[in-house]
Amino acid sequence: MSKFKILIVEDEPVIAENISIYLDNNDFEVSAIAYDSDEAIEQLEANTPDAVIMDINLESEQDGIDIAGYINSKIHIPFLFLTSYSDKHTLDRAKAVKPSGYIVKPFNEKTLLASLEIAISNFASEDNQTQPALDMEKINQHLLSPLTEREFQLAGLVYNGVTNSQISEQHFISLNTIKTHLKNIYLKLDVNTRYNLIVRLRQLMNK
């Protein structure tokens, strides 16, 4: 299997280099590093990567969220935000463009790899026609009490094998919150372990 090509968008050369080297050493291929949004868009047009990691805060007038908007409207690939702590307004803007994940600085390198892998595989499985993605309507048809959007989202992550701590890191919510959601999901689906949740979802999707 060939390596996944990753575009890095990061205005701080030291950080960009570090990430690049780390990815190259771990079965990814860094297709390019863009230091501002113009370069990023050039790269996206020239050579579509399999995923993009981008800093939210760039020096240029356009930031990572703007680039995300471009990606969403023009191409079909997953992207993750690389970010230090931000104000609520920025976070809200970031959420609105539906990133596949967030990586919060300072991050450890394993987190980076895991987030990337999860983002790419989830994104791929959403598209994959032979392996039908979870369908919230279809699932809810069979339930007395339907799943909420958030619950469905978390159920989907569990369905794809993501652990609670990975969910926590990717989505900025605490382990406790995830556990609370899962308890509610388990009630609605009538299961009591995460692997039985997976099995049940598989069953419901095959009905």
Add this chain to the structure above:
Amino acid sequence: MSKFKILIVEDEPVIAENISIYLDNNDFEVSAIAYDSDEAIEQLEANTPDAVIMDINLESEQDGIDIAGYINSKIHIPFLFLTSYSDKHTLDRAKAVKPSGYIVKPFNEKTLLASLEIAISNFASEDNQTQPALDMEKINQHLLSPLTEREFQLAGLVYNGVTNSQISEQHFISLNTIKTHLKNIYLKLDVNTRYNLIVRLRQLMNK
């Protein structure tokens, strides 16, 4: 959904009655109780149940294992053995007829329910064409080091949501043994949790 019909084959009326009452109170329907093998076969011919629970040791000349032989050759339903501790020879004979599970006396009632449910659902999923059962050849194609038969069997149980303690009760092997097998399976499949094992098996079956 209508209830699953269960045939009980047990020569001890007190035990048979207890099981019957408990199943009736828990979303199963006891279609009949047979006190010997002749009655059992009559019932099987008259009114096919969804599953059979039968004592291995019956007073009559034919025992539960003989009935199992009849089931295997004539009809297509899952059956479980109800048994107290037996000699090795009997156990070997029992294993040879491929029961869907064993319930060891004294058993607690929840064990009984769980075993039944698992037996029926696994049996159903083996047949189910829309939801392809696991295929050992297909799985092993993708592995450097193939699963053994036993490992594949355990992987299948995990795939269907069965817990370690349920496996232990159904198959007469210790929790430690199961854990050892699972460790080896995880190595071969390159995962480290049972839910990631499920996800991986799903992926491999969809390739």
Add this chain to the structure above:
DNA sequence: TATAAAACCACCCTTTTGGGTGATAAGCCG
């Protein structure tokens, strides 16, 4: 029959999950 592979089991310790309870904040709606 020697040898290797497979199946079985135990102990220890850590990590992850699950279950119960209670609480707060935001948004919706009659």
Add this chain to the structure above:
DNA sequence: CGGCTTATCACCCAAAAGGGTGGTTTTATA
């Protein structure tokens, strides 16, 4: 406005699963 739902989080405890190590017995087979 007041109640309802949803999403968020905390704390506690118990159960289950995972990782490491080392061992014995069975079975297949060269």
